[in-house]
Amino acid sequence: MIAGFFQGPLVRIIPVGLILLALQRTILVELQVDGVIIQLMTAMAAAAGVAGGSERGAVVGFVLGAMFDLAEGTPLGSTAVAMTVAGVVGGLLALIAADPQWWLQAIFTALGTAAGVAMVPVVRLFVGEEEPFQQQLAVVLPIVALAGAVLSPLLVPLARWCLRMKKAEWKQPTADVAT
């Protein structure tokens, strides 16, 4: 089991998550775009989905979300659900293309991030919070999605490293195989 842990993705996801969480709670709280805090953790979950598929994206999203909930004091599991959805959506969108270009990855990451952020008030509604859908959400969603797209060239390779994945290589078939 211990060996499995060290060979699995968690041994990389957790320390990377700690650093991303620290960035989220320090510099990104200060560097707001039009009053909106960029959601680096959610973007990372979506990027993991794009890089490794919906299952791995969900695992990364769940771990990052649980860490976020523990640090922020929000109900444990509430952000984890949202980030899991971000990873799943990123992974499902990545099915569209076999080997997506960087700009396609950016679009998938953006949509996954937006889906994750949009899930937060939905979860809050189920938890029993009154009026979790704020008018601000209309401003928040495009900005965090755009930020996710901009960050995807960094986050997708990082997610690939965390998941111990190598970039797919497509080789031209030899003449024998072609015939």
Place this chain on the structure above:
Amino acid sequence: MAIYSVGRKRIILALLLTSVLLLTLDLRGNPVIDNVRDAFGRVMEPVEAATGVITNPIEQVWNGIVDYDNLERENQALQDQVDRLVGTQAAAEAAVIEGKELQALYNLPSLSGIDTEVARVIGSAANNLDQVIEINKGSNSGIAVGMPVVNQAGLVGKVTSVTRLTSRVMLVTDARYRIAVKVTSSDGSFEAPVETTPSGLAPDEIADAATTTLPSTSVPGETVPGDDPTASTTPDQLPVPETTLPGASPPPGEFVDPVTGEPIDPSVLEALSELDEPLADVPTTTEIPEAAETTTTTTTTVPVVEKEFGALEGRGRLLLPQIRFLQDNPSLTILQEGDLVETAGGSESLAPSGIPVGRVANRADRPGSGGPLLDVELHADLARLNFVRVVLYRPLSEVEQ
């Protein structure tokens, strides 16, 4: 290429169900989760500190690029504000003294008897929904869940969770925040100062030049510190001393001059209480000596004050908090822009009565018997909180238990 299969679907479903399970356990209150949260906080502390050190120069460069123009505009606005405050300060001082006298006469409760704990703001929420800050004092300092948090300007929020060394404070603007408030209507008879110090004076020039006289409180043969014509009044010598809650007053029987902070001679107060003049129509004059070549005259008519009670609700970061459920009865009072809002108190309220909250900024009438909706401009600038004060107050209903 990622392939979607039933097996993968099961894993995703399991993760979602695990999240729901954790959510249920946490909402019902689970000591294991609380301990894990505490431990995680300790692990995160050095990582966050190191990240803060590394990213601080980036933050400063960013703020230098983005906020420079805002800072310049804000400086100009603050300069105007300082000028206006100098003009209105004399009227406020007279009102403070009169208010204290009335409080003592009727043995009204005041905020000064409640202990407070000063804390530094060490963080804020990292998501876009919650309006929460973290402070560096916790249960070790006597802080408990529900206690109100203020700064020198007024109400900031309430404590929502406490660890040994830190606490989380939900700000007034959070959509989950509710508190009972009273709206003090001036009934339109309050006269704003008609002449104020013109803009353009530097703060140090104002500090040198401004002199305040309070003819309404002076008694022949007696000397009140505030009446000393040589005593200068500067913007940083506000009526609220450092150790006082906003809106607080000294205990009954003890009076402090708002200008100097020194106790007022009781004989002066006796003479004040014997004044035959009604409290209304108290003229107050602020004179700025010839050195500044300006004169400010402020005449204030103390209005007949009416109060209405309602519930203040936060509405998120970008929207002003709002008061609902007010029954606006024109025969009693008409609520309007500029009315003062402060906490209502009460045996079950989490905050004591009299903490200043803000002023009514907008009024919108609703059809039916709902009464108006009032947008409230907060006194406290919640975007720039550095130090706050936790009021160690427990509701009377809890104290009795």
